[in-house]
Amino acid sequence: MIVAEQKPLEEIKELIADAERVLIVGCGTCVTVCFAGGAKEAAILGSTLRMATRLDGHGKAIDEVTVQRQCEWEYIDPLEARLDDYDLILSLGCGIGVQTLAERFPDKPVVPGLNTVFMGLPVEQGVWEERCQACGDCILGLTAGICPIARCSKQLLNGPCGGSQDGRCEVDESIPCAWQLIYERAKALGRLDKLLEIQPPKDWSKSRDGGPRRVVREDLRLTHRVAEVAGGER
Amino acid sequence: MMEDRSNGYKSGSNLERLIRAGHFVVTAELGPPKGWQREVIERKAKLLRGVVDAVNITDNQTAIVRMSSIAAGRILVELGLEPIIQMTCRDRNRLGIQSDLLGAAALGIRNVLCLTGDHQSFGNHPTAKNVHDLDSIQLVQMVARMRDEGIFQCGEAIKGGGPPFFIGAAANPFGDPFEFRPYRLAKKVAAGADFIQTQLVFDIPRFKEYMKRVVDMGLHEKVAILAGVGPLKSTGMARYMRDRVPGMRVADEYVERMKAAVAGIPKEDKAARREAWRAEGIRICVEQIHQLREIEGVAGIHIMAIEWEEAVPVIVKEAGLYPRPTVGEAVLKT
Known part of the structure; x- marks a missing residue:
């Protein structure tokens, strides 16, 4: 939400x-x-x-x-x-x-x-946390279901920076280190191998960096369907 | 540089030559001024000339605006010292980084240390937007491809071939999760790092454990690991680093030793306390260098005497690392 x-x-x-x-x-x-x-x-x-x-x-x-x-x-x-x-x-x-x-x-x-x-969720009554930045190219499948784009202060893709300590982010103690969470969950799932691969630079053009975004589904557009029907009648 | 590359060097830098020849190398850090006075660099450079093999020039360290690391690095080149320019991912995107690196190479800079960068919330422009287009591992990989394949990150050819850089990266053996740290180092090596400079070591047992894992993985044979050291200046500094700096571990022993160093000196006698603290800080640093040299896989040390460059020659000499060796042509042609 x-x-x-x-x-x-x-x-x-x-x-x-x-x-x-x-x-x-x-x-x-x-x-x-x-x-x-x-x-x-x-x-x-x-x-x-x-x-x-x-x-x-x-x-x-x-x-x-x-x-x-x-x-x-x-x-x-x-x-x-x-x-x-x-x-x-x-x-x-x-x-x-x-x-x-x-x-x-x-x-x-x-x-x-x-x-x-x-965009986030209430983690408990009265506390909301960010979970998604709508980067347009979801990588949750590589990061054990925890998003480093939304949850790492530096949006790192290849593991924790040197400022991670006791599970906390260097920026603020109230922020859990996303990479600590990713590491723990990947380990528990037996998927640490995913974290050892080098993730290449991200394609930010799919994010806001590509300019304001637009999603078009031709199959759902009414104008498109009218045209299609009209075309079919011809 | 064609000549240097033809004899197998990646960059021909002094640091690379010494590491290749198997010498125990010594680097130090020089913080550029919060201003444009060239004299500040000249004064600090004078202290380090001939004392260390290469000098790191920080890049807006702790997110505080300072003179550009590349500009300060060029001043060092002119003074006959070898710079290692630091490059963070915080302030520049891939266009800015590559453009600045081409400029650095043109200015005779041959070593680059690739970093993520301290978060801007720690610095003097906390309301700034950060970049982090790349992370430090992607940065290492990009620079290695620029050098080795002569291509930009986008895949286009660099006119005239790749810039000859000796590529460094940082490692923090004390950050969490501890078990992941050697793997993160492995990623940096796989990305193309030639040398590594670590966070300040103030917990030798922990560092030994880290190095054991690194050696078990064989990483020390692929990359030169320089252990970070730095002289403490006071009990307060030791305590602050122990308690307040995320990702740092300082053994209580050092805090206690700094405290003991000023025992019996009245609080009012600030000059005497300062003197006693600094002497003990240097003593601890020299002891640490001796201990670190004994650890398998440590190829050198990196001295971070923050705003106390005067301490570097003293430390290097007392640690028995002076004079510095030379290999072939040690001064870069520009």
Whole structure:
């Protein structure tokens, strides 16, 4: 899932400073699960901002609505009917949600209420950790199911750097050394031989380094199918 | 360099010639200044001239911006010393690294030490973006292919042939997982490393155990392993390295000895304490060199006297490693 955190209140106040009427849009998917931008968080932020802006002497009209998924047109389209009543949208979606709203509603300013932090999982109640960087060329099959791209501070592909000690990363004691984890798991699985091969330089063109990415499935495209059907009729 | 290569040398560097001839080699580290003053390099170089076989020039060590290792390395070449430029994967991608290496070769630099690089969070630009396009093993392999096959990482030919580098890599026998460390060294050797410089050794039994495994794997016959040493400057430094530096192990014995060195000297007498500490630091370092020389597979030592280059000639002489041997043409033509 995508993990996000709410921005500091002061920053959010700055972002909405020019607006009189604000619609907070929560999202019912990832950010609900990580307690950052669901219906509950939207309601709390709404109350907080109403109170805070009133105390500052510029009380704003603030409402909240939460859609099931901010990153799909069909879930955000129904918002359009309400938008005339607002100067600005404060999105509590991830960065994708914010941009989906901005793209769909070109006349309406949209600002983020969250910082999108990573793709990961809750390892325990209240603790989330990063697991994937969407590098576009998955190597988990070589690294015992533990990703050094997302979890090694230096994204090493050939084993631990000299800063690994007692299972911890040199960058911060709270970070487990990904290569210690990889080593232990590979050893337990009897697959250490995989770690002895030299992994060549990674093809980063499949990652963000190749520019913004796009996935196209011709077999699923409606325009494509229409063309195909039309072609078949001819 | 054609002449050097025709007699079988990979780079013709002094370090390579001495290692090939079977000498116990000595390298030291020179940290470039946090500024552009050439005189700083000249002053430090003077201390090391004739005392060591080659001099490592650190590359933004501990992620703190300093003068470029290649520029500082060129100054050493001009002064008649042999540099080992350090190259990290933190600040440059494969384009930047290869371009800088071609430039280094053109400037008469013949040794390169390939490193991952300390994480930028330790340095003076902690908000920087790191690169890590390659890791250190991939870097070793890339440089070896540049040299041996005359090709860039992409496979295209390097015009005029490959740059003649003697290729080094680092090893930390004290990092975890300990059992994997000899295998990681084996990967560096397979990638093409000619010499290895280790992390500072302050735990001789652990290092012996590591070297035993390395020798059992036959790696010492394929690569020259230089054990890292460095003089302690104070009890505080010893303690800090023991307790705070990830991937370092410092035996309590050394902390205790540094503490004992200033016993009876009043805290106010800072000059006397400094003197006593430094004398003991050098004493320990010299003892360690003698111990390390006895370990099978150790082909030399690498002295890291951080911001204390004055200690290097003293250590080399007291360890009985002076004068330094020469083999053939020791000074590189530029």
